[in-house]
Amino acid sequence: MLEVLVSAGGGVVSAEDLLERAWDENADPFTNAVRITISALRKRLGEPDLIETVAGVGYRMATEPHG
Numbered sequence: 001m002l003e004v005l006v007s008a009g010g011g012v013v014s015a016e017d018l019l020e021r022a023w024d025e026n027a028d029p030f031t032n033a034v035r036i037t038i039s040a041l042r043k044r045l046g047e048p049d050l051i052e053t054v055a056g057v058g059y060r061m062a063t064e065p066h067g
Contacts, residue, residue, distance in 0.1 A: 001037050005051065005061050014058035 001022040005013055015034040019027050038059055042051055052062045
């Protein structure tokens with residue numbers, strides 16, 4: 001999932017796209033897997049926050065880290 005976000009070059013990636021690209025085609029589209037994995041990645045990456053949530057759109061790598 002981190003690779004997908006980094007390869008987007010700061011662009012927003014929807015939760016649906018992350019689910020599609022990081023899991024197989026049998027993944028439940030209503031799962032919390034993306035949100036849970038993003039949360040785990042944020043904890044592992046530490047401060048400052050490198051993954052931003054874009055409300056109603058998806059996630060992206062921060063261009064200017066926030067802490």
